[in-house]
Amino acid sequence: MKGKIIKAMAGFYHVYSEEKVYLTKPRGLFRLENITPAVGDWVDIEADEIHMEGTITKIYPRQNILRRPRVSNVTMTLIVFSLKDPSPDYLLIDKLICNALAQGITPMLVFNKSDLDNEEIERAKTIYSLSPLALHFISAFSGEGVEELRASLSGGTHVVAGPSGTGKSSLLNAIGVEKELEVGEISAKLRRGRHTTRHVQLLPIGGETFIVDTPGFTNLALDQDIDSLVLRECYEEFLPFSENCRYDNCLHGPEPQCGVKEALEQGRIRPERYENYLALLEEVKERKEYS
Ligand SMILES: Nc1nc2c(ncn2[C@@H]2O[C@H](COP(=O)(O)OP(=O)(O)OP(=O)(O)O)[C@@H](O)[C@H]2O)c(=O)[nH]1
Ligand SMILES: [Mg+2]
Ligand SMILES: [Zn+2]
Structure with missing residues (x-):
């Protein structure tokens, strides 16, 4: 039976399949192979319909996995x-x-x-x-x-x-x-x-x-592993214009002949987005200096 892990608690996994929930444990082999099931995983289970308990026999390959909260196959x-x-x-x-x-x-x-x-x-x-x-x-x-x-x-x-x-x-x-x-x-x-x-x-x-659902947070930062080159890719509407930048590694800051800044002047990029981009770029650079 195929299902999806919807909750992990104390080594047990709640698996949702055809509108029912089963309490399952992973097959022992997963531990030997160092595989920890994650909420979001698609799995095969062998389950007992009377006690609603079962064993996870297969974990399907993950498309991705988030760290916080730890959830896989996020769309x-x-x-x-x-x-x-x-x-x-x-x-x-x-x-x-x-x-x-x-x-x-x-x-x-x-x-x-x-x-x-x-x-x-x-x-x-x-x-x-x-x-x-x-x-x-x-x-x-x-x-x-x-x-x-x-x-x-x-x-x-x-x-x-x-x-x-x-x-x-x-x-x-x-x-x-x-x-x-x-x-x-x-x-x-x-x-x-x-x-x-x-x-x-x-x-x-x-x-x-x-x-x-996730609880609201009070302090939030950019993920630690986002560097300036990753940040640059996150402003998707800048990307076509960055092809006109003189330097391949242009960060659209003080660099001359920058396609993104030209687009900004022409009103093809919103100033609010560009300003926030610069603020985040500063944040990323400062973090690098102190690390
Ligand atoms: N006027 C109005 N108030 C809303 C609406 N949706 C939620 N609220 C109110 O906003 C407040 C917060 O709502 P929650 O749903 O608890 O917010 P949350 O984002 O889950 O908050 P956390 O769980 O603390 O992260 C409550 O007082 C709600 O009644 C809405 O569409 N209109
Ligand atoms: Mg809430
Ligand atoms: Zn540029």
Whole structure:
């Protein structure tokens, strides 16, 4: 039987298969081979339908694995900010975009609380207008935009990230996350329940779509392994213009004959994005000096 690990606890793995949850242990061979199953892994299990217990007999190859939270086969990071209370921090948004892209994961921007503010919607649209990023404006309260967002998640495993209080958990409730499933429990579609953010758990939202809530963080930095060359790639809308830079390793700072700065002057790159890029470049350079 094929399933997906949705929770890891004290050496046991909760495996979701056909809307049921099994308590499993990995086959002993995995330990010998130094393979630790991860939440998000697709696995084969041999299970006992009466006790809902079983053994993981195979782990399918992973597409990727995130470090924090440790989740494999991640499709997108939903970067959730609120339009108001708290207002979006666009530098922080760019950091989260970069952290996702540097790990090979597609970022999607979700601006919540559209019931509170309209001006900020225009600002956010403008800032990202020349970038290929997907944007969603939603209200977890009124339900505005929630269906469209839900439709765009189909079939993937997604991680929700963002500061505290932006409405990540509210959003999950709005898109119909079932309550945290316990072993042996049969999932009832659209049964809603409040769920809290305690441990890493994939929440099934129907079909083969899963979502992971994360607790909001207070301090966030660019991932340590992002250097200036990686950062440069994270501003995707700059890339076509960087082909016009005189130097191959141009970081679009003080260098002469820079295609990105020319594009900025021509209004083909948003100044907000360029300024945030420079701020992050400084951060990366300072880190290098002190390390
Ligand atoms: N006006 C309005 N308030 C919202 C909306 N969504 C969430 N809130 C409120 O925002 C606050 C934070 O919501 P949560 O869903 O707990 O936020 P969170 O991002 O999960 O926060 P952490 O778990 O601390 O990271 C709560 O008071 C919610 O009632 C919305 O669409 N509109
Ligand atoms: Mg929460
Ligand atoms: Zn350049």
